[in-house]
Amino acid sequence: MSTDSRPRTVSIPAADAADRSDLIRALETSLGSHFSSDPIVPTPSPLIVVISGPSGVGKDAVINRLTELRRNLHFVVTCTSRAKRPGETEGKDYYFVTKEQFLRMVEQDELLEHALVYGEYKGIPKKQVRELMGEGYDVVLRVDIQGAETLRRVLGQKAVFVFLTAESEAKMVERLVDRRTERKEELLVRIATAREEVKHVSSFDYVVVNREGELEKAVQTVEAIIDAEKAKVRQRNAVL
Ligand SMILES: Nc1ncnc2c1ncn2[C@@H]1O[C@H](COP(=O)(O)OP(=O)(O)OP(=O)(O)O)[C@@H](O)[C@H]1O
Structure with a gap:
């Protein structure tokens, strides 16, 4: 030269x-x-996408499809002390651990956030997030509203926070009921909680409506958010 x-x-x-x-x-x-x-601009930094929303709005459905479509996006598997539901796979849907194992992870500061949800512990292992981002992958975290608030305190603007919702309370309840994974007492708690949770949308960066029968459209909107984040001049540069 x-x-x-x-x-x-x-x-x-x-x-x-x-x-x-x-x-x-x-x-x-x-x-x-x-x-x-x-390259005129450096490769965009790996992104942390936090997907949250009330129970039954379709978080799992959206994330499953999203990770199918985006090879560079990995789902960070949450640890939980709750029992496995039919059809769930260890290491894919959750890491199923005992309460004692979970509390040991908390003690050793191995979790990015954790909470007691409907009487069961849930938490996100830091190690997995670090390793995936170190390999250049974007990561998607799935948390309830309580978890999203904790992550906002821990990560601030280092992550992008997406609130997922159904188009109406009625649709959300129908989805929960049709899923047939909760007992009636659990349904009552989840629906009552959801009514409170929708009020927290203002602390998120984006809101995506997952309309009945339009899962693909909701997934496309989340993809558009990720693409826009990748095109930002000032990247979030998350370092854990
Ligand atoms: N756009 C949609 N139209 C119709 N059904 C949907 C749509 N999105 C998701 N569902 C269905 O609604 C049910 C609830 O979805 P899902 O389990 O993904 O919700 P979730 O937000 O992960 O709930 P939870 O927080 O309780 O685990 C599932 O049976 C799913 O297949």
Whole structure:
């Protein structure tokens, strides 16, 4: 590569008639340096996407589809002390641990956030987030509203916070009921909690409505948010 950056007087061939590489070479010579193929802006930093919202709005459904579509996005599997539901897989949906194992992780400061939710512990292992981001992956964290508030305190603007909601309370309840994974007492608590939780939307960066039968559209909106975040001049640069 030439180090002499002084412009030279060269004759530049006519743009409409000249051979393409002759023209480029003459432009380079005239400007005193080669045209660099290096990226003009650095590769965007790995992103932490926090997806939250009331029970039954479709967080799992959105995240499952999102990670199918975006190879560079990894779901950070939460640890929980609750029992496995039918169809759930260890290490894919959750890491299922005993209460004692969970409390040991808390003691050893291994969790980014943790909470007691409907009588069971849930928490996000720091190690997994660090390792994935170290390998250049974007990560998606799935937390309830309480967890999102804790993460906002811990991470501030280092992560992007997305509030997912159904289009109405009625739709949200229908989804929860149709899922048939909660007993009636649990349903009551989840619905009462959801009524309070929707009031917290203002502390999020984005809100996405997951309308009945329109899961793909909700997923596309979250993808658009990630793309916009990647195009930001000032990146969030999360370092844990
Ligand atoms: N857009 C949609 N239209 C219709 N059904 C949906 C839509 N999105 C999700 N569902 C269904 O609604 C139910 C609840 O969704 P999901 O389990 O993903 O919610 P969640 O927010 O993860 O709930 P929780 O916090 O209680 O685990 C599931 O049976 C899911 O398949």
